């Protein structure tokens with residue numbers, strides 16, 4: 206099956222990105238024909254500092270490789286190096302409707318704070334995402350809850366284009382459940398962990414040093430109830446138990462039971478140490494890739510060239526179907 210996934214290089218990746226995107230991608234590459242986009246054109250829909258963006262692109266690439274992506278198997282590419290993404294994004298904008306973009310909850314959420322000051326790119330982001338998917342005849346896309354609506358739009362645009370211009374695009378299906386649930390923000394368990402959160406206390410970055418991890422876990426928001434239990438009414442604690450479970454492979458319930466007599470302080474201390482141990486080899490591998498910029502460049506250039514070959518054939522087909530040819 207042909208599958209496409211990706212990540213925005215908006216900051217150093219965090220634990221949620223690792224368990225929700227990188228590790229599932231490593232699983233997917235075993236069986237599927239996997240395309241992984243470092244989607245930098247999406248990242249710039251909110252302001253990015255150019256020098257930092259460049260670093261974040263290198264970091265995201267290194268993180269995928271360090272997590273176990275084999276660039277000979279999966280096609281690991283940088284979105285902005287494949288011009289067909291922007292081109293198809295534009296062509297699909299001509300068949301997308303303002304009303305359907307206005308209904309996108311992610312745009313509504315992200316633009317709430319900034320009002321009229323959000324970029325037009327943030328508004329049309331889901332159309333570019335549809336282009337990313339449709340360019341490669343993608344059959345399936347792993348989606349978390351917040352991306353379901355965007356995939357639905359990609360399906361609608363594919364069907365609309367096929368109806369109006371003739372069969373061109375594969376209509377992609379979602380792969381739900383591949384992500385191991387959302388990891389929540391440490392400083393506010395009502396929202397998800399997020400790279401572009403204003404406070405670094407929100408997340409554990411994949412590159413956080415041992416002492417930073419200890420401090421962040423220690424100050425993670427929990428509750429004042431006594432005892433340790435897996436309980437939806439205690440989202441902060443539940444989140445810590447989920448993270449503990451992901452790094453040790455024990456069930457959250459078993460971990461909760463083993464800390465029933467010990468309490469929150471010890472649970473947090475042990476979780477921090479487990480995290481430090483879990484992240485150490487990943488951090489070493491990421492640093493190793495980052496210390497070889499020429500090798501990283503070669504991998505991204507090759508992956509982008511492979512992506513470009515496929516994408517440019519599709520964009521030519523689309524142009525002919527739309528009458529954009531002599």
Ligand code: AQP
Pocket residue numbers: 211212213214215216220221222223224225226348349384386387388389397398399400401402
């Ligand atoms: N908290 C999370 N728990 C589990 N998975 C998560 N992902 C993101 N946050 C969590 C997964 O990581 C991938 C990254 O997708 P993205 O970079 O396109 O943006 P996002 O989902 O909006 O992630 P962030 O970290 O919150 O970035 P910003 O702050 O830039 O918007 C996706 O596969 C996502 O499911």
